[in-house]
Amino acid sequence: MDQKVIENGEYLIVQKVDGEQIRVMRFTPKQKILIEKLKFDADNAFGKPYGLFEIVGGDCIPMTAQKLRDEIEEQDAALSVMSKKEDLTTGDSVDSSCEEKPSERVVIAPSALKLEPEQKRQKLVQDEVLEMKKQGTTGNELVAKLVEGSASFNTRTTYSQSKYIKRKSKKHSDRVLILRPTIRLLAKSYYMKDPDRIAMLRNDQLGLILQMAGIHHSKNVIVFEQNLGLITSAIIERLGGKGACIHIHRGAIAQSIPCVHSMNYDEQTLSTFLPVRIGCVLAGKQLPYDNQRKNGTDEEDLDVRAADVKELTAEEEEALVRRNDRLAKEKLAMDLIENGQTHSLIIGSRTIDPINVLEQFYHKLAPASTIVIYSPHLNVLVESYEWLVKNYAINLNITNQMCRVLQVLPDRTHPLMSQHIAGGHILSAIKVLSAENSS
């Protein structure tokens, strides 16, 4: 099922090592991939295994794990010389060298040294750096040179050293990860890039939604979300090709769901994706297709539709097949809802009042179903909570959670100084039967 090498037309995750961006993009021939000032040709990546690459002159050279390990050993050896400490017994096994205490490597420098301006300390001039880059010096080599060139490096506090190395690494690192998208990486990518459009839904909270809803293989789930398809896509993945992810959407076709498209799902996996039009939900029955209606004008679907446009001649027939497939899936989904065969309702709200969605679906859920509502606004959930209590829900719970990244470096360990912290709240509950309906 899983491909081993990068293929033409695939959605991929591109990320610089220690970079700040995680980009989701579709690799097509002759495309120039640009990420945080690093540039390479998509063509050079095709046919190579997913993983870590070093970019040298626009080419992608794969890095193996072994190569990385060797490199790290070299670096560590160099560092231990640099810190002018006696070498530890080098005959040690890997095991005991892993146990090396953090404090043995770098000692926090005594306080209170006057800092000189950066320019004075830095002997390598800008021109030299540019020259070396032109000659194909890799990022890591450059950083090493820059560190050497900084006369006062050893006298600065390790705190500034760390900042220094980091700054330099960021500027010159030429390593890039090219990976198959995962829900985790997609979530992080959108959260960093445009938290507003996914209603600030973080990966950790997405996980909680799935866990509270109890999503797993073969389950039937109703989802209404305003999170660019992130929740929907995560459900599809967890269903693993069996069950139903009933996706309630605006307009004639499911739109604004880039997180579903970019996961490169195979046909079997995608078979559980059952889009249902809001119009049908509101009408209480399946409606015929309205061709006059504008189908999805959002940017996210542009490339999908752009691809369609190419085969204009066969378009009509294909469109008919696709439409029939959509209608069949929609019918299936609506039957599951009407027959009380859905076991979970997930609402990922950004602007929608969850109560309005609850009113549409809650009463049709099978008893013992799970309900999970995500919203950036706590007050919205307070009202949903009260609605649920009145409608025979138990096990109600409202949480939010802090998620903080730590910098873990010898003698410089602390939570990151600044991070994205926006997030939402999660309300979860279980529907039960009233006393009268229980017997």
Next chain:
Amino acid sequence: MDQKVIENGEYLIVQKVDGEQIRVMRFTPKQKILIEKLKFDADNAFGKPYGLFEIVGGDCIPMTAQKLRDEIEEQDAALSVMSKKEDLTTGDSVDSSCEEKPSERVVIAPSALKLEPEQKRQKLVQDEVLEMKKQGTTGNELVAKLVEGSASFNTRTTYSQSKYIKRKSKKHSDRVLILRPTIRLLAKSYYMKDPDRIAMLRNDQLGLILQMAGIHHSKNVIVFEQNLGLITSAIIERLGGKGACIHIHRGAIAQSIPCVHSMNYDEQTLSTFLPVRIGCVLAGKQLPYDNQRKNGTDEEDLDVRAADVKELTAEEEEALVRRNDRLAKEKLAMDLIENGQTHSLIIGSRTIDPINVLEQFYHKLAPASTIVIYSPHLNVLVESYEWLVKNYAINLNITNQMCRVLQVLPDRTHPLMSQHIAGGHILSAIKVLSAENSS
């Protein structure tokens, strides 16, 4: 000004070393002080300097800082033998021994050792412990013995060791701190004991209120609070005997303000405390005293009034003097308000709608005054925010903050596993003049 020794009738903070409670109590003759199962006579504390005491047989024996240092040195020596490591060069100065790396002292034990039931490991039986206690063995000695008696102590992970020592220490420690109350300790005491009654106001948030309001010597401040006098008392302290802390209160006399009473303020410091009845505020003028009205029935004032009751014969005259004093202060306060001589309004809300308080006082504040509103409920502050924007306030800011305690122990450092986390939100603003009033 500051007393040096514990006196009869004083409010004091009592806290066991590493205990969980911080108690505020008034020490009176023949009183038995009981804290977390430790008992001693208040009489034994009178005349001794505030500080750390060891309780042996109901007596309080002062501990000096020097004694503590000696003891710690001993312990460390014992520990370093226990950890079977070669002693570090003992001739080192204090300076370098302070630099001792955490990881050098205790090594995290290898994983995966089966744990036997506690009873099996613990050779010292309960009877022996009781016997030793009767013989006056101090808490520290007992813990040492218990640790010795635990056969598998050294084979357990240090994480459990730490928990073990802590559990034992808590059970047997006989050390107690007797201190003069400070705002910090009062805040912590009430927050731990009864967060509900101070509307979950934490010490760190109290600090932020004072800082955003800009409270300092000689300022005139209006405060309405429902936090047991905690905010009021903090303002009184920061005024340092000059300025005005105009305290808006319910009923005929200021009630439910134990945090003011228990600070043992001298007359000069208390002179800035100007209580004003809500009745007068609502009436827009000073009202005569209504004797029929019940004066403060809350528990907090009981001891104050109990003290009054003793001198029943002189009571009437004294009451008259006090009432005249109260009326004079109230008049002063109301004049300051009416004349636009107040520069800060602080609202510590628990049940009050801050907007109602703003409506009473905001327009009478001097321009450029600071407004700070505390509430456990964010939605209340959202509405106050909107009110303030409409009424020429700028520099608006809503924050809350996490405050977390860390356990810092060699190889066992982490945030406490469980803590009180309830808190509130703080809205701050500055009143400005409209364009018309600016010239």
Next chain:
Amino acid sequence: MPVQQAISVDEKDTASFLKYDDRIQEGDTVIVYVTYGQTLSIIVKRGQTCMMKYGALRHEFIIGKRYGCRLSATAGYVYILRPSSELWTRSLPRRTQILYTADCAVILQLLDCKPGSVICESGTGSGSLSHAIAMSIAPNGHLYTHDIDETRTKKVEQEFREHGLSEITTPVVQNVCTDGFFVTNSCDGVFLDVPAPWEAIKHAANAISRSRGGRLVSFSPCIEQVQRACLAMRKCGFIQIETIEVVPTTYKIVSQHRQTLADFEEAGDAYPKTEDSRRKRKLDAENGESLSCQAPIRKGTSIVFPYQQPTHTGYLTHATLMPETPDL
């Protein structure tokens, strides 16, 4: 046509924790929901009786009822719920400190768990996370869960059998720090919750598929464990090493009290006490949620509750091991 296949919800071979029958059958594991704080997991068996806060409930009464039903016990009502990994975490018999749902949920995300994933775990503990992983990788993935304590692996093995998860799980008695994992060069993810994770990391690297690469997540309460683990991960060639901490906060809905100064002067601050549920009749008390909504005279609002909450469980350090690709 895959669509038809996708929605068949009732197959003989689906496991107990994964199946969605409408009615409860003998042999099913069900969750008896007593209060928010008390949920019990029982295997329904004729002749047996479940004892809890609200008295006794004979299993006979449960069989044939619908999931989600409300049943009378001798001293109150309970609800019968479907088992889920979240409810299991709250109901399981605890043999050790367990991982709670907030951490389990994040760990599944960090391991990229999905149907078909092969995951190694150590230690098994009480099987809280083990169940969460097994549910997420069903029906064609596999979980190898390691513990040094045989009683624990035996117990979780039995639970997996009862819950229809035994075919996708293999409990192993093995010290992963000294002896490595049960499999090598084959899994997609390794989870570590051991006192000295740095000892296990090179073994984790060996367990991960060399052609696919994989994910590593290590849970540790102390920062020093994290520091050593990070060094070890770096040495073993892991990349994108990141340490995060997730701290959930739970809220409670209460009715909001908003007084004017005049109200307050008149009545004082009769703030709705959190403990004033004494007047509640048993019927109200049977689930913890009804407190504020029985008489919604005032607007609801949320407060952080309880005042004291977990503020730390452990740090989660996660990293990626790249496939061992040949140089091209």
Next chain:
Amino acid sequence: MPVQQAISVDEKDTASFLKYDDRIQEGDTVIVYVTYGQTLSIIVKRGQTCMMKYGALRHEFIIGKRYGCRLSATAGYVYILRPSSELWTRSLPRRTQILYTADCAVILQLLDCKPGSVICESGTGSGSLSHAIAMSIAPNGHLYTHDIDETRTKKVEQEFREHGLSEITTPVVQNVCTDGFFVTNSCDGVFLDVPAPWEAIKHAANAISRSRGGRLVSFSPCIEQVQRACLAMRKCGFIQIETIEVVPTTYKIVSQHRQTLADFEEAGDAYPKTEDSRRKRKLDAENGESLSCQAPIRKGTSIVFPYQQPTHTGYLTHATLMPETPDL
């Protein structure tokens, strides 16, 4: 009768940052509030002009105006505010990384600062905390603030003079880690913000009054610094050693969008963008607060904003040194 004394608000000898005159005089330090993000501190002086985002403002126009007034500059409106330690922290000329108000506020509490307190601080840095301390201990306390960089102490000395705080402050050029503090056996509290606090702790113990005892607060970004500092504190006889971390979150008020499914089907989610302030006229823009309230068509609600915020500044370790009482 102390009451009369307590409310005299206008004395000749009170300092500039402490006095509460109604009208602005020449020589006063005032805060020019341009936007929420831009506040300037200026000393009002005839003939000078203040340049900022909204153009130029001649000081002549400020003199004699009331604090809190709104004034026209050449390209917009500004407000003239009284200086406070909070506004100073946001407006001061930064020479180093500074301590912000959330930390300053907690530090004052942990040091038990009040009028009369004698406090030692190191380093002075840009004087953000120094001002906060000085304001809180006035009029009869004293602050000794130490830094190794003379340009910094000189600068803060000048600022203290301009702000009427020089009598209660003494800036000192001294490395407290090697040479200790300016005073011994006399202060009530010591604050440390130095890279190697453990080197300064025995000196802190020496600076604290032996008869009164005192408080110590140490600020450090890294946990390793905290670990060493805690060991040093314990060795030097400090008790009740506690490390805390305070992380503030700021909110913003936006109008809430609550759609029904029908609304959404019809109109899409035209969520109020955070950046759609382009249509705002300059008049609205002049203070950052007016965004949502100009047209309160919808109910206001709060969101965490900005999305990225400070999540760590440093750990605060605080401890108490008991008085050296004689054995009784």
